[in-house]
Amino acid sequence: MPTTLPKPYLLFLGDETEVGNVKTSSGIAFWRSEQCVGQISLDGGTVDLGLPQVTIAQAKEAGAKTLVIGIANFGGRVSENWMPVLKDALRSGLNIAAGLHTQLNNVPELVELAENYNRKLFDIRQPEQQFNVGKGNKRTGKRLLSVGTDCSVGKMYTSLSIEKELVARGYNADFRATGQTGIFITGEGVCVDAVVSDFIAGATEVLSPDNETNHWDVIEGQGSLFHPAYAGVTLGLLHGSQPDALVLCHDASRETIEDYPDFPIPEFGDCMDFYIAAAKLTNPNVYFVGMSINTSKLDEDSAIKYLKSLEQKYALPCCDPVRTGVSGIVDRMIELT
Amino acid sequence: MPTTLPKPYLLFLGDETEVGNVKTSSGIAFWRSEQCVGQISLDGGTVDLGLPQVTIAQAKEAGAKTLVIGIANFGGRVSENWMPVLKDALRSGLNIAAGLHTQLNNVPELVELAENYNRKLFDIRQPEQQFNVGKGNKRTGKRLLSVGTDCSVGKMYTSLSIEKELVARGYNADFRATGQTGIFITGEGVCVDAVVSDFIAGATEVLSPDNETNHWDVIEGQGSLFHPAYAGVTLGLLHGSQPDALVLCHDASRETIEDYPDFPIPEFGDCMDFYIAAAKLTNPNVYFVGMSINTSKLDEDSAIKYLKSLEQKYALPCCDPVRTGVSGIVDRMIELT
Incomplete structure (x- = not known):
């Protein structure tokens, strides 16, 4: 399997005020709430997915492995005001995963911190694996x-x-x-x-x-x-x-x-x-x-x-x-x- | 159109001895011989596409704009023994185009020379353009x-x-x-x-x-x-x-x-x-x-x-x-x- 995200998750909701902008996060909370230690919002963010509101430290304490950015924001960019929380997450030992248009792995500050703290940045829209062409063989199951x-x-x-x-x-x-x-x-x-x-x-x-x-x-x-x-x-x-x-x-x-x-x-x-x-x-x-x-x-x-x-x-x-x-x-x- | 190759071409045949390994070049020579100023081989190369055998200087003189590497070699790499000719081509003002697995644009020596001489390296298997999703609108013609x-x-x-x-x-x-x-x-x-x-x-x-x-x-x-x-x-x-x-x-x-x-x-x-x-x-x-x-x-x-x-x-x-x-x-x- 090409992409495997370490769980449990901390769901990052930014400063979003509409649940429609965090559809990915709400899907995770709906289908796999048991694998989410909590949610974290910035000032002004009002979306509530019904998970415990936690700090990075509390999430880490609760066993979180990956901060998930499940936000569909305008342009699909890493917003400047997310950076303090994202950096804090990496320093605290969390990985970060996102499906944004802008790749986390193209943000030098995050790449450097992730390297220093031996954490991973998952850009799930970018396949990590080199695939082969299809074989067409019948598989079992x-x-x-x-x-x-x-x-x-x-x-x-x-x-x-x-x-x-x-x-x-x-x-x-x-x-x-x-x-x-x-x-x-x-x-x-x-x-x-x-x-x-x-x-x-x-x-x-x-x-x-x-x-x-x-x-x-x-x-x-x-x-x-x-x-x-x-x-x-x-x-x-x-x-x-x-x-x-x-x-x-x-x-x-x-x-x-x-x-x-x-x-x-x-x-x-x-x-x-x-x-x-x-x-x-x-x-x-x-x-x-x-x-x-x-x-x-x-x-x-x-x-x-x-x-x-x-x-x-x-x-x-x-x-x-x-x-x-x-x-x-x-x-x-x-x-x- | 995403990729446009400046013509006419100089067809580079390396040291190939089998026409099957230069199928792309032979296709060009067959369908567009009028757009090829000639062919160039290395020592040991015996493939002949029926075009004039020329030097880089003669090709340039005859108006060639792009040296084409139409070779399917093992592993799809830029061979070390091609480099003198490729460098000579760039220095003489030719662009280079290839459809190899290894991209020309990943060979630092070629990239540097191309920049210095204001020439282009075309990796035609790598789309240069960012495409949009299909629209499905009926087009004229x-x-x-x-x-x-x-x-x-x-x-x-x-x-x-x-x-x-x-x-x-x-x-x-x-x-x-x-x-x-x-x-x-x-x-x-x-x-x-x-x-x-x-x-x-x-x-x-x-x-x-x-x-x-x-x-x-x-x-x-x-x-x-x-x-x-x-x-x-x-x-x-x-x-x-x-x-x-x-x-x-x-x-x-x-x-x-x-x-x-x-x-x-x-x-x-x-x-x-x-x-x-x-x-x-x-x-x-x-x-x-x-x-x-x-x-x-x-x-x-x-x-x-x-x-x-x-x-x-x-x-x-x-x-x-x-x-x-x-x-x-x-x-x-x-x-x-």
Whole structure:
């Protein structure tokens, strides 16, 4: 696994006042609060993720290994007013991890301190490993990949929900992260959209290596085969993952590809047929085990009706991970294997 | 266009004795001999591309702007014994271009000399430009993309042949290079397999910008949608190119994907259907205008019979660019537009 972040984390929230700007941090707090010793904000910061508010010293005392900058600020830069806390963290023996546009490893003051204190700066959007091209060999163990009608339709959330449900039922399963937030959550993974395009499939093969026969890798999907900018990433990930099972993710409020109003959301049947046709190259036995729909913009009645109508039309378990949970999908996964 | 190489070229052949090791150079000499002032070899080098054998001084005198290292040597390194000639070239006012694994810009002696003499070192596998994500907007002008059943089946050769035929008939056409040899031949282009995967489609959009209504961009394809390692590159290129016309390229001697014996060459009809289904996302009016087959391993009779049988089966012009030329395909392009 190319990137492995030492845990537990201290979540750094800067002086942010909107939870939307710390989506990565809030994802970590939601999915892995037990791996966060606390949160730390600067003066003026009002975001609260429900974790203990701590100082660097207290975080270190509580066992924190890595300060995580899960902030999407304007321009993706290391802000000047973060520097005192970041330096204090390094001096206190913490590593720092970020997925900013500006690399931590390009900030000389941080690089020097990290060297002096033998700490690491993790730029998780920069793959550390040199990947090989894909091999296409069948690997042992089982794999599920979440795929989408579009970007940002809940593929990470769906995959984490499925992993959680599998583990709760006593199955051996691992979430495999392919994007920034997922990597912070699980502590390892590959930011596939940052990989040089020759190596997309190869990088994804490394992400879900051979495993025990009954082990499930639950792989976070990226993009969509129907996205005019990102379909290449999606196809490479699909081939490298060689999934046994696919889940189609969708946002019920979406009618066109986000930010691409000329590109309609594909009809679900056509969409699944195309995913299957593409996925068969590296796993001829691939099948869909369900649909995972973000129905947050619908009221309860409409949402349940919508999910039921999809179940009937496509003969697949259809759920909203937040509203209904993913047990129907997990039932189908287990039933079919 | 991200990479533009100053022409004419001086082709540097090192001490190579096998033409297979200077495939890039021989491609340049074959397709653009009028843009090469000559070739230069080291002691022991026996490869002859049919160009005048010149010294650096003679090349400069003849107007050469760039020394091209079109050599695929072991490890892709800058060999120590090349250095005197390379240094002499920089001192004489030539730029140097290479597509080696080791970057010219990582060789301190060359970097220093290039700076002193105000020359440039072109590492054409390293995109110089920061690309944007794809937009998917319809662009003006016409586009053809060569696609393949596999890698290395003649996509570049086919595209260059079609461009040549179009120009010979008085049409306005440009070959658009997407790989190393193609970039050297045309002097510009984007090495798409070296682009970060988020930007494959975006980079390809830049490659074939808006143009006059009757202008043809003849775009060099890469990889194959049926290749377990490279299909992501192919799909990004397909979407970014938004081709009006596709040509399916194949090597008649190939039964499985090269170096992937478990992956059969797809049936041509299925293969074309899948390319069309994928390409429709960014151009719903896309169609195939022909098949281009490398029949070099067949004798003349078998080759002609094979091409004829394909023509009948798929109702498309089928040619071998070397054996028969591509006029049938160009006829169809013109007929349909």
